[in-house]
Amino acid sequence: MEILIYLFTGISVGALVFALFGKGDGKKKATSQSKEGEVEANITDADSTLKKTLTKAPSIANMVNNQLGLNKMGDKHPYKKFRNFMDKMLMRAGYPNNLNSDDLINACFYCCLLFVFLAVSYASSVKANVLLYLYVSFIAGLLLPLLLLNIAATKRQTAIKKELPYMIDLLTLCIEAGMDFTTAMIRVSPVFVNTPLGDEIGLLVTELKLGKTRVEGLHDLSHRVGIMELSLIVNAIVQADKLGTSLAPTLRIQAEDIRKHRSLMAEEMAMKAPVKMLVPIIIFIFPTTFIVLFAPMVLKLI
Numbered sequence: 001m002e003i004l005i006y007l008f009t010g011i012s013v014g015a016l017v018f019a020l021f022g023k024g025d026g027k028k029k030a031t032s033q034s035k036e037g038e039v040e041a042n043i044t045d046a047d048s049t050l051k052k053t054l055t056k057a058p059s060i061a062n063m064v065n066n067q068l069g070l071n072k073m074g075d076k077h078p079y080k081k082f083r084n085f086m087d088k089m090l091m092r093a094g095y096p097n098n099l100n101s102d103d104l105i106n107a108c109f110y111c112c113l114l115f116v117f118l119a120v121s122y123a124s125s126v127k128a129n130v131l132l133y134l135y136v137s138f139i140a141g142l143l144l145p146l147l148l149l150n151i152a153a154t155k156r157q158t159a160i161k162k163e164l165p166y167m168i169d170l171l172t173l174c175i176e177a178g179m180d181f182t183t184a185m186i187r188v189s190p191v192f193v194n195t196p197l198g199d200e201i202g203l204l205v206t207e208l209k210l211g212k213t214r215v216e217g218l219h220d221l222s223h224r225v226g227i228m229e230l231s232l233i234v235n236a237i238v239q240a241d242k243l244g245t246s247l248a249p250t251l252r253i254q255a256e257d258i259r260k261h262r263s264l265m266a267e268e269m270a271m272k273a274p275v276k277m278l279v280p281i282i283i284f285i286f287p288t289t290f291i292v293l294f295a296p297m298v299l300k301l302i
Helices: 002-021 049-056 060-068 078-092 101-126 130-176 181-192 196-209 214-225 228-243 247-301
Strands: none
Touching: 078 101, 078 130, 078 214, 101 130, 130 181, 130 196, 130 228, 130 247, 181 196, 196 214, 214 228, 228 247
8 A cells, every 4th residue: 555655646746747847748839930030929828738637627726716806815915925926936937838827726736635645545554643744745735836846947047047148149249240139139049949048039029029119128038037147138238228338348248247157156166065075975985984994893802
């Protein structure tokens, strides 16, 4: 019975991880460059496996909203803050599998039910404290989807950070060649096709074509991605646009600053490495060394 519970738990967690991290078939991307060299917008639908499953299952979020009217609450209400937090995390993660906040609430609820059922079954079989297992499993089931979403968002932000200096260099070259900002973004975007940064560039170009100003589009881009390096670049571009100065020198300086910051971060991580190595050394290396040194002496004394 315990083996079946462990096996079912592992399969369930693995399926949830694959659903959030795997490449969903529900996100279809149009060609990044048309015949005229223009970037097309990303096309998403609701055909992913996780989206279909949550759509067919009873929506707990809609039931709660309809019964309690929580959607009508003000922005300071805890439920509203929680939904805004989930929307922000989903935006940072690039809306994996085209999920929204309601889908995430439903995933948390069903994950809690699964964990509680498995924990209670295991506690009953070994005659342990059922209430303790119930509390722990409920919290674990509630936090697991949020934790996986946070990991996905961090992974996507890291990928954007790695590609950002190269994109700024290409954008600088295009602007120095005489292109305007929108044309330069269109020219640069095919280099980053099928990447998080390429998706954000394509969305920015689409918004600019639809009439949004450069300042609004850049601020929306910075808000969607949520990384410090991109925010600094956006502020520098907006400031240069207000003052009427050339964008090329500003972008080149920002690219150099990003590379210096990455170099400093690498040096900081290198300095932290010896401290982090102390734990495995103390746990694995020191005991083995003591056994090799003192075991012969102990055996002779015995």
